[in-house]
Amino acid sequence: MTATAGAPTWSGPAILVEGVHKAFGEVQALRGVDLAVERGHVLGLLGPNGAGKTTAVKILTTLIEPDRGRALVEGRDVVRSAAAVREIIGLAGQSTAIQEELTGRENLEIMGRLYHLDAKTRRRRSAELLERFELADAADRPTKGYSGGMQRRLDLALSLVSRPAVLFLDEPTSGLDPRSRIGMWEVIQELVSAGTTLLLTTQYLEEADELADEIVVVDRGRVIAAGTAQELKNRVGGDVIEFAVVDPHHLAQAAEAVSALSEHQPTVDAEAGRVALRVGASGSTSLVETVRRLDSLGIRTEGLAVRRPSLDDVFLALTGHGAEAGNGAGVASRRGRNVGHRV
Amino acid sequence: MSATFETLVAVSVPRPPVLGRVRSGLADVATLTKRELLIWLRNPSYIFFTFIQPVMFVLLFRYVFGGAIPVKVPGGYVSFLMPGIVAQTAAFASFGTAIALARQIQKGVIDRFRAMPMARSAVLLGRLAADTVRLVVTVLIIVGVGYAVGFRFQNGVVPAVLMVLLAVGFGVVICTVSGFVGLTIKDEESVSSFGLVWLFPLTFVSSAFVPVLSMPGWLQAFAKNQPVTTVIDEMRSLALGGPLGLHAWQSALWLAGIIAVFVPLAVRAYRRAS
Numbered sequence: 001m002t003a004t005a006g007a008p009t010w011s012g013p014a015i016l017v018e019g020v021h022k023a024f025g026e027v028q029a030l031r032g033v034d035l036a037v038e039r040g041h042v043l044g045l046l047g048p049n050g051a052g053k054t055t056a057v058k059i060l061t062t063l064i065e066p067d068r069g070r071a072l073v074e075g076r077d078v079v080r081s082a083a084a085v086r087e088i089i090g091l092a093g094q095s096t097a098i099q100e101e102l103t104g105r106e107n108l109e110i111m112g113r114l115y116h117l118d119a120k121t122r123r124r125r126s127a128e129l130l131e132r133f134e135l136a137d138a139a140d141r142p143t144k145g146y147s148g149g150m151q152r153r154l155d156l157a158l159s160l161v162s163r164p165a166v167l168f169l170d171e172p173t174s175g176l177d178p179r180s181r182i183g184m185w186e187v188i189q190e191l192v193s194a195g196t197t198l199l200l201t202t203q204y205l206e207e208a209d210e211l212a213d214e215i216v217v218v219d220r221g222r223v224i225a226a227g228t229a230q231e232l233k234n235r236v237g238g239d240v241i242e243f244a245v246v247d248p249h250h251l252a253q254a255a256e257a258v259s260a261l262s263e264h265q266p267t268v269d270a271e272a273g274r275v276a277l278r279v280g281a282s283g284s285t286s287l288v289e290t291v292r293r294l295d296s297l298g299i300r301t302e303g304l305a306v307r308r309p310s311l312d313d314v315f316l317a318l319t320g321h322g323a324e325a326g327n328g329a330g331v332a333s334r335r336g337r338n339v340g341h342r343v
Numbered sequence: 344m345s346a347t348f349e350t351l352v353a354v355s356v357p358r359p360p361v362l363g364r365v366r367s368g369l370a371d372v373a374t375l376t377k378r379e380l381l382i383w384l385r386n387p388s389y390i391f392f393t394f395i396q397p398v399m400f401v402l403l404f405r406y407v408f409g410g411a412i413p414v415k416v417p418g419g420y421v422s423f424l425m426p427g428i429v430a431q432t433a434a435f436a437s438f439g440t441a442i443a444l445a446r447q448i449q450k451g452v453i454d455r456f457r458a459m460p461m462a463r464s465a466v467l468l469g470r471l472a473a474d475t476v477r478l479v480v481t482v483l484i485i486v487g488v489g490y491a492v493g494f495r496f497q498n499g500v501v502p503a504v505l506m507v508l509l510a511v512g513f514g515v516v517i518c519t520v521s522g523f524v525g526l527t528i529k530d531e532e533s534v535s536s537f538g539l540v541w542l543f544p545l546t547f548v549s550s551a552f553v554p555v556l557s558m559p560g561w562l563q564a565f566a567k568n569q570p571v572t573t574v575i576d577e578m579r580s581l582a583l584g585g586p587l588g589l590h591a592w593q594s595a596l597w598l599a600g601i602i603a604v605f606v607p608l609a610v611r612a613y614r615r616a617s
Contacts (some may be wrong), residue, residue: 079559081446101385113374114459114461116370
């Protein structure tokens with residue numbers, strides 16, 4: 001935009017959050033959050049429902065003001081220079097800018113007008129985005145008839161009309177089926193490789209792993225861990241082998257039999273008759289060994305599988321409690337578990 | 344983390360000059376007005392409320408109830424009815440305002456607009472401008488239908504135009520109330536099921552369809568003194584001839600009072616609706 005041309009330069013990180021607190025009445029949504037995202041990097045903000053992810057995004061996109069602390073986007077203060085922040089950001093995710101009575105092209109066209117692009121630029125930009133997000137065939141149909149995946153892609157396209165320097169995606173794939181989710185990942189990856197600074201929130205470790213350079217784990221308004229996906233996984237203990245015993249009497253014996261396969265103790269859920277064991281990176285070899293041991297003892301199992309660590313596992317490792325202990329995140333973490341690959 | 348950056352001073356970006364801001368603000372209002380009108384034209388339920396329902400009301404009251412309602416105005420019941428039904432239609436047109444705002448909040452459209460470099464007032468002003476256009480069209484259609492079933496303006500062209508303008512102004516004022524309701528309830532379903540129940544007593548317990556004097560005494564006290572009756576009586580005087588002064592003042596005061604209360608409330612609800 002015109003205002004950015006003469007804007008002063010900023011040598012710090014593209015997104016900087018320092019000691020931000022935010023409360024809604026009695027509820028402490030953020031309790032002293034620090035974040036820094038280098039230009040062109042992707043930060044994944046990972047946590048269950050109610051962790052404060054959306055609050056952080058709302059503060060950074062000038063929708064709400066922090067109670068304490070400061071937040072800067074490309075050096076611009078989100079409170080004092082809110083208008084200047086809005087010039088350079090894009091937002092998509094849980095909210096949607098799509099108006100369902102209008103076609104995909106009309107939605108893009110109106111967005112272009114609101115960013116004061118001239119007619120020629122608007123047309124070109126709309127066509128380019130429709131092409132890039134595989135919406136060209138549906139461009140002139142009302143968006144009411146779009147699938148969930150198409151709507152998310154269009155919504156992302158809407159947030160890119162102005163070529164924002166910093167993009168915020170609040171749970172960009174929540175509610176999508178697995179195929180659309182992977183499609184969305186590809187789109188986001190392409191975007192990121194073009195150098196956009198991105199902050200995305202997610203409940204899925206796998207998603208953060210796929211897209212983010214660095215992951216920050218938040219729980220109840222606090223940052224509880226930060227690092228690359230690999231670092232976090234190492235702390236979690238890597239892959240998890242899970243199975244249920246058919247005869248509940250075999251539960252203790254089964255747990256005993258597999259405990260030698262890992263330095264971690266197996267977790268036993270007596271009620272469900274399930275055993276879970278963290279096995280580091282050696283998922284498949286440990287799986288074979290598990291099958292052999294249980295088989296030699298004559299223990300019959302159900303649903304034997306190796307899966308990647310879920311948000312639950314991360315939370316268990318970092319906080320000692322599951323993600324469910326967070327504010328009503330039960331449903332979220334159960335959904336999160338389904339993302340794990342079954343082998 | 345904070346230790347590394349706390350010495351960094353935030354950059355300050357000068358705001359563009361006022362004139363430029365006003366100009367781009369007006370462009371945004373124009374864009375959003377166009378957007379709302381396009382949405383309106385594409386939405387069957389909005390079209391129903393705007394055209395089909397009022398036309399049904401005209402026919403229903405003109406031919407079904409009308410014969411049983413004695414009135415003492417030149418031209419008979421259809422002359423009495425039309426100003427009332429025009430005002431009622433204008434009031435109910437605000438349904439679209441409430442529903443559209445509730446839906447846009449619910450879906451997050453408003454949040455997205457607020458995160459864009461656009462005057463925050465543009466969304467509400469665009470809405471209001473689109474509603475005004477909508478009301479003009481609606482009122483003219485109803486007057487047209489009225490002409491088809493025997494209604495005639497009996498007081499000359501200028502008062503007739505003034506009646507249409509008063510109806511539109513009244514509708515816009517009711518839109519600010521409905522807008523506040525929509526922004527406060529924030530749920531499309533709730534708004535469409537009970538968000539506008541208050542419009543029923545206001546429009547029916549008024550002089551819109553029957554002379555107030557035909558109501559029981561206790562109801563007359565309300566019917567006589569509420570804003571819808573005042574506005575309709577003024578519209579009737581404009582359309583059919585009659586004393587203009589008293590009702591004009593009362594109408595102006597009522598409308599100004601509603602604006603003074605509900606515009607700030609609506610703006611506040613919009614600011615908080617994140």
